[in-house]
Amino acid sequence: EDKVVQSPLSLVVHEGDTVTLNCSYEVTNFRSLLWYKQEKKAPTFLFMLTSSGIEKKSGRLSSILDKKELSSILNITATQTGDSAIYLCALESSYKLIFGSGTRLLVRP
């Protein structure tokens, strides 16, 4: 059964810190791995990682896919209070997304 596990479940840091969020997965037929940020309700898309695109970066956020280890990390450098959110990792299995439980990040001023 396809599965996504995220760690840690929650994290509290101070502004300016760097954080690393982890996602591990089991999948029969890998297509892509996605990261979303969920602040209130709507998950907003951050990155999609595929076999042909294993590293993505946007500003202070970056993500790497390790297909050998079946895992991905999301890094956020110089964190800001606006980064406080739940970060969801999702696996694309056929067409549907299988989500982990998320990592709740709180950035204190």
Added chain:
Amino acid sequence: GAGVSQSPRYKVAKRGQDVALRCDPISGHVSLFWYQQALGQGPEFLTYFQNEAQLDKSGLPSDRFFAERPEGSVSTLKIQRTQQEDSAVYLCASSFPKTGPDTDTQYFGPGTRLTVL
């Protein structure tokens, strides 16, 4: 439209009532998905449409749940005889499918928070 919209944003129902949740996908998006997100959990897949065809409803928890997309655009998720365990946020997402090895991103609406008393 600019993004996926959903209505209502909040719905309180008494146990046993029927509810209908609406999703307006991004204009031109062919694929539409419904997910259910319980408190403290990630979203879980409910059902998938490609145009008006419901290609997968394997995630619907029971036969009280029904979804439709009759004209291939707006979709409605209906829950009959609601129960307390139906309380959750219901998220809709849309995407435009492509063939080939690359996949398409699903864009989510703000969700409807359903509370069943």
